[in-house]
Amino acid sequence: MEAIHERLLAWFDAHKRDLPWRGVGDPYAVWISEVMLQQTRAGSVVPYYRRWMERFPDVGALAGADLEEVLRLWRGLGYYARARNAHRCARQVRDGHGGVLPSSAAGLRALPGIGPYTAAAVASIAFGEAVPAVDGNVRRVVARLFDLPDPSLAEVRDRAAGLMDTARPGDFNEAMMELGATVCTPRSPKCGACPLAAGCRGRAAGTAAERPLRRRRRPVPTxxxxxxxxxxxxxxxxxxxxxxxxxxxxxxxxxxxxxxxxxxxxxxxxxxxxxxxxxxxxxxxxxxxxxxxxxxxxxxxxxxxxxxxxxxxxxxxxxxxxxxxxxxxxxxxxxxxx
Ligand code: SF4
Structure with a gap:
């Protein structure tokens, strides 16, 4: 049987959603899309992404903009700290990096507001660095594939790194996220349509829907x-x-x-x-x-x-x-x- 990454990438090539930031290769565009996609569904992000890229097509345009305009364009996407951080980060890239985003996950991680997930996503998708990007979707897929009730972030990273296709690391990361967003969904995984079903331990054990274990939400105050x-x-x-x-x-x-x-x-x-x-x-x-x-x-x-x-x-x-x-x-x- 083909390796997991081969099945995953064949599925991704055939089924990936057509999204405007896919295949553009521009690190800035990848970065902005990843920032917008945090906490937000791809479908909701598309019109915001298009407007943003029209107004701020590169780091220089974003760095030169007034914060108020940046926030105005973000209006409705929520979690506004993302926009403020992106703006601050663009200024740092302009002033300290000659307007060019660093090309490694470690370099990206040193910028304000770029966490390990975004750094890995941009480094792998835009620069081909073989580093796993772990978001909630990837954690869920890995927990189910290996039947892990409550894996730590480090464990998920290690497992994902072990599965990774080093020839196409960006596509691998995107494919894992896409699988989690569209097939291996939180409440009812569509195992019948999953390219990884044959080797999935959670599916074999009948525990998939309970992996990873859900943390009880604390009640929020009013x-x-x-x-x-x-x-x-x-x-x-x-x-x-x-x-x-x-x-x-x-x-x-x-x-x-x-x-x-x-x-x-x-x-x-x-x-x-x-x-x-x-x-x-x-x-x-x-x-x-x-x-x-x-x-x-x-x-x-x-x-x-x-x-x-x-x-x-x-x-x-x-x-x-x-x-x-x-x-x-x-x-x-x-x-x-x-
Ligand atoms: S087989 Fe089911 S549980 Fe396993 S990865 Fe695929 S969708 Fe998720």
Whole structure:
């Protein structure tokens, strides 16, 4: 029988999805696609990738861009730290590497925001380095192939390295990920359509669907914010910019104060001397972050005048549409009529 890598690559050649970053060979394009694909399905990434590559076709274009524009293009993809890190990384590559990405996994790993997975993916796909790239998909495939209940990252890497086709390391890594994304899926692996079924220990033992063991999710806390959409007589609204570092860093939002979970909404509006006319409570907007659930309680307040705000800006609806606003804030804006 053919070796595992031969069966895997024959399957990949015949069945791989047609994705715009495949086969381009440009390390920058591979890097950007890998950053976007973290935590995000390929189908959702495609339009973002296309827009990004049109606007930032190379490291120099990204490095020269304003962070706000970078975040705006990322708007809707979530996990914005990825965009901020890519921007910072591009600047370092421009300033410290002559605008050329390092060609080894070790060199890539030394850049800000590039972890072992991305470094290995870019080094293997763009530069042909025989280093396994291990994401959640690959870990699942390896755990099932070898019937390993809870393998460590190092063990998965070792096993994947042992299977690897050193002539086509990039294709091998992509094929493993593709198999995990489309055939060896988390809940119901399609073993009947799998090129590796004949040698799969998990399948033979009937344990495939339980490999790797799932860790119990810790319950995430809920945090609540009262949000104010102030609308001035000029039809503009006040937005403030978040600190550059941390959650949603550098993005814009409506002014908000965090309140105790379930607290009554009452009291005076924030920083408004006297509401000029209407005050409207809008339905709450809930957004799930990785480590907590945010509940935003928006209130639209028509105010008599615009006031100065150090971190803020009064914007028209079209200016608001151009700002990098997180998804939940976009929903709040729509509910408030912007
Ligand atoms: S045979 Fe089934 S469990 Fe094994 S690798 Fe293929 S899809 Fe996954």
């Amino acid at each position: 945090r609540t914010w009262d949000v104010q959409i102030a609308v001035s007589p000029r039809g503009r609204t006040l937005v403030v910019r978040r600190p550059r570092e941390g959650l949603l860093g550098g993005m814009w939002e409506f002014p908000a104060v965090e309140v105790a979970d379930g607290a009554d909404r009452g009291g005076r509006p924030m920083k408004v001397a006297e509401p000029a006319a209407a005050v409207a409570e809008l339905p709450p907007v809930t957004h799930r972050f990785s480590h907590f659930t945010a509940v935003y309680r928006p209130r639209r307040v028509e105010v008599a005048a615009e006031w100065g705000e150090a971190a803020g800006r009064w914007v028209t609806p079209s200016e608001l549409a151009d700002l990098p606003l997180p998804v939940a804030q976009q929903r709040i804006a729509r509910a408030a009529g912007f």
